[in-house]
Amino acid sequence: MTQRIRQVQLVGQKIRQLRKQRSLTQTELASRIGIQQSDLSRMEKGEYRVSLDTLFKILAEFGMSIGEFFDEMAQESFSRRDVNLVRQFNALPVDAQREVREFVAFKRAQTIVDGTEEPAATAGFDAKSLGLERKGGQL
Structure with missing residues (x-):
């Protein structure tokens, strides 16, 4: 698996995690940010690259900055063994x-x-x- 594909998957997984933490369905979040539910589903699965514009809309819904989003991702990538x-x-x-x-x-x-x-x-x-x-x- 290439690094780029892995990054797309990690971004999608993080979006899914944040959406679920806020008890939102894919349909609800997709509607709020102006995209199709099927597109959000593909993004969360890592099948579809999230555009910067869409990512900013998602982060605005979650009340997060892009720095916070990627900082959390970086922190989560370290295993307990690494720490x-x-x-x-x-x-x-x-x-x-x-x-x-x-x-x-x-x-x-x-x-x-x-x-x-x-x-x-x-x-x-x-x-x-x-x-x-x-x-x-x-x-």
Whole structure:
């Protein structure tokens, strides 16, 4: 599944979730924003891309800004395991955090050398973005 298709599905799922939280039927919401119920159904299923104009109308009905909408989506995309991992990392002493960053950078570089990962998959994972650079360019 491509990233774009997944994004369309996530937007649709979020619209459905917000609509149900407000106890609205598809017919009611569609009528309020001036679209067909069948189009809203397809949007919620991720079969139909939501136009920016339609998204703004939906968000106006829900009393949300576009920033709030996407911020909630981003927060929901993290699993409990991800959150727990970040908490454990943050609880480590600074030196231990540095060691973890170094190990991650080492393993990412190793997978590229071994040919087990595409170089494009490491975009943004250099020493600087991982926080491995210190003053003077040393770790």
